[in-house]
Amino acid sequence: MLKAKIFVQLKPSVLDPQGKAVSGTLSQLGFDTVQSTRISRYIEIVFAENDVEVLRPKVKEICDTLLANPNTETYHFDIEKVAES
Amino acid sequence: MLKAKIFVQLKPSVLDPQGKAVSGTLSQLGFDTVQSTRISRYIEIVFAENDVEVLRPKVKEICDTLLANPNTETYHFDIEKVAES
Numbered sequence: 001m002l003k004a005k006i007f008v009q010l011k012p013s014v015l016d017p018q019g020k021a022v023s024g025t026l027s028q029l030g031f032d033t034v035q036s037t038r039i040s041r042y043i044e045i046v047f048a049e050n051d052v053e054v055l056r057p058k059v060k061e062i063c064d065t066l067l068a069n070p071n072t073e074t075y076h077f078d079i080e081k082v083a084e085s
Numbered sequence: 086m087l088k089a090k091i092f093v094q095l096k097p098s099v100l101d102p103q104g105k106a107v108s109g110t111l112s113q114l115g116f117d118t119v120q121s122t123r124i125s126r127y128i129e130i131v132f133a134e135n136d137v138e139v140l141r142p143k144v145k146e147i148c149d150t151l152l153a154n155p156n157t158e159t160y161h162f163d164i165e166k167v168a169e170s
Contacts, residue, residue: 001120007127009127019128022128022130022151022152023130025151026130026147026151029150029151031143031147033132033133033134034130034131034132035086035131035132035133036130036131037128037129037130037131038128038129039126039127039128040126040127040128040129041124041125041126041127042092042094042124042125042126042127043104043107043122043123043124043125044122044123044125045107045108045111045119045121045122046119046120046121046122047118047119047120048118048120049118058116062111062116065114066107066110066111066114067107
């Protein structure tokens with residue numbers, strides 16, 4: 001079994017209103033050293049596969065076609081082995 | 086400057102409907118080796134602070150009071166130095 005650990009983040013040029021909201025709330029709560037907040041998605045997918053090099057292009061296709069919005073988001077991922085349970 | 090890298094995940098016992106939806110869609114798209122999907126939030130907060138040991142309890146408080154729902158979610162975080170720009 002292999003696990004893909006995928007980060008989908010807004011491009012730096014895209015405003016993150018949810019992050020701005022968290023930064024604003026933190027300042028109101030007294031956390032006055034907060035400079036910036038970015039909120040992203042982190043997705044773990046477990047596959048019944050054993051070959052990382054076979055899986056890598058599939059994960060890329062999954063990110064390109066389903067998980068990330070190519071207009072506003074970027075992604076990166078790692079693949080690791082999962083201990084069989 | 087320090088950056089907190091925070092993962093907020095559903096507890097394993099809590100159903101992740103968004104993850105189920107992604108798994109279902111992937112299998113319809115022909116990715117038939119997908120076993121499970123979990124979708125989490127990944128939050129980066131940059132602080133104008135330099136002492137990791139001072140910052141750590143603040144980040145914990147931020148997670149406990151704002152970022153994570155203690156009923157359904159768990160979190161973990163790392164703190165790393167950010168190169169001054």
